[in-house]
Amino acid sequence: MRSTDVGSDSIAGMADRKRGIAGSATLDDLDRALVAALQADGRESFRNIARRLNVAEGTIRNRYERLSDAGVLDVVGVTNPLALGFDAMAMVGVKTSGRPQQVAEALSGMEEVSYVVIVAGQFDLLVEVVCTDHAHLLEMTERLRALDGIVTTDTFVYLKLARQSFEHGQLPRR
Amino acid sequence: MRSTDVGSDSIAGMADRKRGIAGSATLDDLDRALVAALQADGRESFRNIARRLNVAEGTIRNRYERLSDAGVLDVVGVTNPLALGFDAMAMVGVKTSGRPQQVAEALSGMEEVSYVVIVAGQFDLLVEVVCTDHAHLLEMTERLRALDGIVTTDTFVYLKLARQSFEHGQLPRR
DNA sequence: TCCTTCATTGCGGTTTGCGTACCCACACCC
DNA sequence: GGGTGTGGGTACGCAAACCGCAATGAAGGA
Numbered sequence: 001m002r003s004t005d006v007g008s009d010s011i012a013g014m015a016d017r018k019r020g021i022a023g024s025a026t027l028d029d030l031d032r033a034l035v036a037a038l039q040a041d042g043r044e045s046f047r048n049i050a051r052r053l054n055v056a057e058g059t060i061r062n063r064y065e066r067l068s069d070a071g072v073l074d075v076v077g078v079t080n081p082l083a084l085g086f087d088a089m090a091m092v093g094v095k096t097s098g099r100p101q102q103v104a105e106a107l108s109g110m111e112e113v114s115y116v117v118i119v120a121g122q123f124d125l126l127v128e129v130v131c132t133d134h135a136h137l138l139e140m141t142e143r144l145r146a147l148d149g150i151v152t153t154d155t156f157v158y159l160k161l162a163r164q165s166f167e168h169g170q171l172p173r174r
Numbered sequence: 175m176r177s178t179d180v181g182s183d184s185i186a187g188m189a190d191r192k193r194g195i196a197g198s199a200t201l202d203d204l205d206r207a208l209v210a211a212l213q214a215d216g217r218e219s220f221r222n223i224a225r226r227l228n229v230a231e232g233t234i235r236n237r238y239e240r241l242s243d244a245g246v247l248d249v250v251g252v253t254n255p256l257a258l259g260f261d262a263m264a265m266v267g268v269k270t271s272g273r274p275q276q277v278a279e280a281l282s283g284m285e286e287v288s289y290v291v292i293v294a295g296q297f298d299l300l301v302e303v304v305c306t307d308h309a310h311l312l313e314m315t316e317r318l319r320a321l322d323g324i325v326t327t328d329t330f331v332y333l334k335l336a337r338q339s340f341e342h343g344q345l346p347r348r
Numbered sequence: 349t350c351c352t353t354c355a356t357t358g359c360g361g362t363t364t365g366c367g368t369a370c371c372c373a374c375a376c377c378c
Numbered sequence: 379g380g381g382t383g384t385g386g387g388t389a390c391g392c393a394a395a396c397c398g399c400a401a402t403g404a405a406g407g408a
Contacts, residue, residue, distance in 0.1 A: 027258065027259075035251060035253060035258075037251075038250070038251030039250055039251045039252075039253075040250075041249075041250070042216045042217065042248075042249035042250045042251050043216065043217065043249050045365090045394080045395055045396085046395075046396075047394075047395055047396080048394095048395090055356080055357090056356065056357050056358075057357095057395080057396080057397095058355095058356070058357065058358085058397090058398095059355075059356055059357075061396080061397080062355075062356080063355095071254070071257070072253060072254070072257055072258065073251050073252075073253055074216075074251070074252050074253075075215075075216035075217050075249065075250070075251045075252075076212070076213055076214075076215070076216045076249070076250070076252060076340050077209060077211075077212030077213045077216050077247050077248070077249045077340070078213075078247075078248050078249075078250060078252070078340050079209060079213075079246060079247055079248075079340075079342075080245070080246070081342050083245070083246055084201065084209075084246065084345060084346075085201075085345060085346035085347070086342060086346060087346075090293075091265075091291070091293065091300055101334075101336075104334075104336035104337070105336070107336075107337070108336055108337040111343045112342075112343065113337065113339075114337075114338075114339045114340070114342060115337060115338055115339070116335075116336040116337040117265070117332050117333075117334065117335050117336060118332070118333045118334040118336060119264075119265065119330035119331060119332055119333060120330065120331045120333055121328065121329065121330040121331065122328060122330070123330060126265055126330060130342040130343075132346045154295065154296060155295065156293040156294065156295040156296070156297060156300060157293060157294045157295065158291050158292070158293055159291075159292045159293060159294055160275075160278075160291065160292040161290075161291050162275075162278040162279070162281075162282055162290040162291060162292060163278070163281070163282040163287065163288075163289060163290040164288075164289055165287075165288045165289070166250050166251070166252050166253070166288070168253075168255050168260055168286075168288060168304040169285045169286065169304070171258060171259060172258075172259035172260060172261075172306045173259070219363080219364055219365085219396090220364075220365075221363075221364055221365080222363095222364090229387080229388090230387065230388050230389075231364080231365080231366095231388095232366090232387070232388065232389085233386080233387055233388075235365080235366080236386070236387080
């Protein structure tokens with residue numbers, strides 16, 4: 001009955017589609033195609049996407065809501081802050097004494113912090129901060145260093161943003 | 175006649191609104207409000223935004239197209255790759271021998287590379303790569319090291335993405 | 349087998365997107 | 379001054395898209 005051009009064969013029924021623990025959802029071919037479509041153009045109409053993928057518009061709408069609620073997909077306006085008046089961005093490498101997770105949560109609450117990732121290597125955390133000017137950045141790094149659980153910080157001031165992409169090639173199957 | 179709630183006083187006429195060189199656009203209050211709206215929800219209808227900001231829908235549409243064409247704003251679907259089956263992300267600190275700009279351009283062409291920024295500090299470039307698994311990541315870093323103009327690389331493997339935000343607080347005036 | 353669950357579909361009423369025409373302010377030039 | 383051009387905002391109408399809802403059908407369990 002249904003036939004999508006997304007995968008090689010039918011994906012109907014979604015019987016094989018289950019969600020694991022939060023943060024590790026399982027996507028089928030249709031989900032992947034939807035994600036890819038919105039990565040290319042976040043404002044493409046659901047009807048149009050539905051036509052291309054050979055399903056009903058309501059299906060796309062449902063899938064979108066589900067992915068969105070699950071925190072897997074989010075359609076947002078992105079900018080290049082440096083082209084917008086934020087004249088001091090930086091990546092800060094942080095070494096922590098306690099659990100990095102805890103420090104990461106504290107950092108995530110700060111307005112200037114746009115990106116926090118727990119990493120393995122010379123640092124425990126990488127933190128991207130967006131400031132209006134150098135004075136603001138200085139004040140920000142001082143606030144960081146004062147935080148509980150933070151041992152050292154290394155600041156890399158952004159000179160130029162050369163690429164910012166949200167399409168990650170072929171989505172792997174699960 | 176026109177009255178927006180965006181700024182303190184009228185922004186009519188836009189006489190004061192000019193664009194500088196590419197990459198350094200000047201935004202007025204209405205632009206900033208539009209950007210903020212789409213940062214919060216990239217699929218909100220233009221009509222709805224227009225109502226909130228007390229302008230005609232066509233105005234929002236025009237502004238959006240202009241910002242989009244200027245490369246200042248882009249509405250896209252963003253995901254957490256780690257929650258999507260890409261099991262090996264990393265930030266790579268790169269030291270270059272020649273001009274970083276040139277290396278940055280070469281890197282930007284690679285599919286696995288999602289983010290490239292020229293920085294000041296211990297590294298010349300920060301490069302984010304998105305790979306499907308560790309084997310892929312290993313192969314990728316080897317390809318990096320072989321690139322002309324790259325002296326050393328330091329790889330920070332992502333363990334967990336703790337925060338990913340695209341709203342950067344109050345947009346500074348220009 | 350019957351029943352329950354759940355994703356998908358089809359269908360209307362309402363809302364939005366988009367092309368077009370018109371208006372106004374400003375700048376420039378003869 | 380009058381004429382002309384340009385850029386941005388507004389008004390309007392129609393095709394298209396969004397949204398809620400009831401119906402359908404497949405899968406799984408008792």
